[in-house]
Amino acid sequence: MIDFNNKGFFKLKRNDEYADRVTDLLLEGERVIDSYKSMRDGVVFTNKRIIAVNVQGITGSKKDFSSLPYKNIVAYSVETSGTFDLDSELEIYFSSLGKVRFEFTGKTSIVEISRLISAHVFS
Template sequence: MVDFQQGFIKLSPIPPQQVMSLVGPMLVADEQIIAAFKSIRDSVVFTNKRILAINVQGITGKKIDYTSLPYSKVQAFSIETAGVLDRDCELELYYSAVGKVKFEIRGSFDIVGFNRILSQYVL
């Protein structure tokens, strides 16, 4: 499982099609990707039902850990918008079994609009 206490390092938004080959076979009926992000090797996919954290392991990258975090288990969440000097926005979700799950998103990403979408699934 991914060590969520460290947080994902600087995720960048990517088109959902880029991760479809990795997560497509795992999606259940009526599950759709709403956003996808990538770091150097790892990815995070937000669907309408859960968050999938994809952790590429090893030198060759053939070993991959998939961690599924259902929205139904989120107890609280927060967002932090980008500032003048700190250009990254942040999303933190709190799970009873896992603790805090933190995502740092670089670039111009509409975290407030994304918060509204996420609220539909968490609340």
Template sequence: MIDFSKDTVFKLTPCKPKDIAPTVQPIIIPGEEIISSFKAVRDFVVFTNKRLIAVNVQGMTGKKKDFTSLPYNRIQAFSIETAGTFDLDAELDLWFSGLGNVRLEFRGSDIRAIGQLIATHTL
């Protein structure tokens, strides 16, 4: 499982959902759709209409993967921080019941759209 106790889990940039869909498709349930996806070097995060899926690619070959499913209905609060002129990273903080705080950092992403996605599924 991803170590969510670190200050930063990922530095994510947008990627095409079709590029990562084959990896997460086996755990997608009926009626669930991929809305957006973001990639780090090997790891990635997928936002669906039901949950956030964090995929941690492990090992030298990358064949071993850890899938962490974070359902929106377990989010108690969230915060977004937009990028600035000199600080180009945007941040999303999520507080999950039973898990605690999860922070994701984004580069080159519209964090407001991500915040609206989270709000749509939690409010």
């Protein structure tokens, strides 16, 4: 399991590379909505869950995939980017797991991510 308390792991920028890396893990009817990449690690938002990818080792051939189903979200918080602070943040509270925090850099549509989560949490 990924150490979600390691803040540096989740400095994410929009990138389609990780969407391809999780294709084999997708369930029938599951589709990728958006994907983000940090230096080596990534996060993929699907229509059913969030998949966090932690690339390990020197060569990067070993990967840890953590599946975070939307149905286990009990609350979440969004911080949008500002004029000088261009980063946005997403904190999600999962039952039995606790808080997971993602930091996004650049032009991230944090409002769209919020809508995606709300559609699953409040439906």
